[in-house]
Amino acid sequence: MGVLRVVFLGPPGAGKGTQAKFLEQKFGACLVGTGEILRKAVRERSPLGRKAVQYLDRGDLVPDHVMVKLVAERLRARDCQSGFILDGFPRTIAQADGLEPMLKDIGLALDSALCIQAPNEVIIQRLSGRRTCKVCGSLYHVVFDPLARAGKCDRCGGELYQREDDREEMIAARLRVYESQTAPLKEYYCRRGLLKEIDGVGNVEEVRNRVFRALGAVAT
Numbered sequence: 001m002g003v004l005r006v007v008f009l010g011p012p013g014a015g016k017g018t019q020a021k022f023l024e025q026k027f028g029a030c031l032v033g034t035g036e037i038l039r040k041a042v043r044e045r046s047p048l049g050r051k052a053v054q055y056l057d058r059g060d061l062v063p064d065h066v067m068v069k070l071v072a073e074r075l076r077a078r079d080c081q082s083g084f085i086l087d088g089f090p091r092t093i094a095q096a097d098g099l100e101p102m103l104k105d106i107g108l109a110l111d112s113a114l115c116i117q118a119p120n121e122v123i124i125q126r127l128s129g130r131r132t133c134k135v136c137g138s139l140y141h142v143v144f145d146p147l148a149r150a151g152k153c154d155r156c157g158g159e160l161y162q163r164e165d166d167r168e169e170m171i172a173a174r175l176r177v178y179e180s181q182t183a184p185l186k187e188y189y190c191r192r193g194l195l196k197e198i199d200g201v202g203n204v205e206e207v208r209n210r211v212f213r214a215l216g217a218v219a220t
């Protein structure tokens with residue numbers, strides 16, 4: 001297994017963040033999670049946060065030009081020679097088009113678009129029980145993950161909270177945004193021969209094994 005260069009696709013709650021963090025640990029590739037970056041910016045009330053907050057609150061997408069600039073800066077600033085994992089980007093065709101020149105810039109071509117799939121009832125169950133560490137962004141689940149019961153992050157001691165956009169009334173809106181704006185990326189990457197569809201139903205380890213298999217890596 002050489003240098004890892006992947007993007008994660010798939011609906012909110014499918015398990016992208018969870019699997020992206022595994023790949024980060026296993027391959028030491030640089031992880032760029034755009035949702036996490038935006039939430040941190042909102043908490044810190046940075047200029048980016050002030051631009052993004054209205055979209056996050058509604059479950060809408062932050063404008064493409066903001067996102068493309070953000071990711072370009074991250075990829076350039078961080079050492080991605082050991083590879084990169086994009087979680088939550090691209091989310092539109094325009095963002096995918098914006099990614100191509102960035103990759104040329106750093107001299108790394110994409111090797112897979114991993115799309116984690118799950119039916120709506122699974123997604124709703126995962127999102128409505130998700131808890132996120134305020135400090136390090138680690139992911140927990142009130143039902144599937146006994147560690148969530150402590151209310152504190154097992155890795156860093158940070159406070160676990162429920163994201164505003166994971167509340168029941170926002171989930172349907174986010175799924176609509178996904179279907180209309182992000183789902184077309186499957187065809188986009190399929191045409192380029194990069195799409196790898198992964199069944200996201202099953203426990204975290206089962207899905208992780210499928211991801212590793214899709215990448216051609218041994219799952220240990």
Ligand code: ADP
Nearest residue numbers: 012013034035055056060061062067088089091
């Ligand atoms: P999830 O993990 O549930 O799929 P994310 O944490 O990736 O959600 O994203 C949370 C929110 O951040 C999105 O609903 C959207 O408002 C914003 N966001 C994240 N990534 C992008 C992006 N690439 N383009 C536009 N908006 C984004």
Ligand code: ADP
Nearest residue numbers: 012013014015016017018126130140141203204
């Ligand atoms: P995404 O990044 O696609 O929005 P997450 O990785 O944040 O999804 O997962 C959503 C929620 O579901 C989190 O609470 C996470 O702990 C939980 N989760 C992730 N993968 C699984 C799985 N295979 N089985 C059960 N729960 C999972």
Ligand code: ZN
Nearest residue numbers: 133136153156
């Ligand atoms: Zn933490």
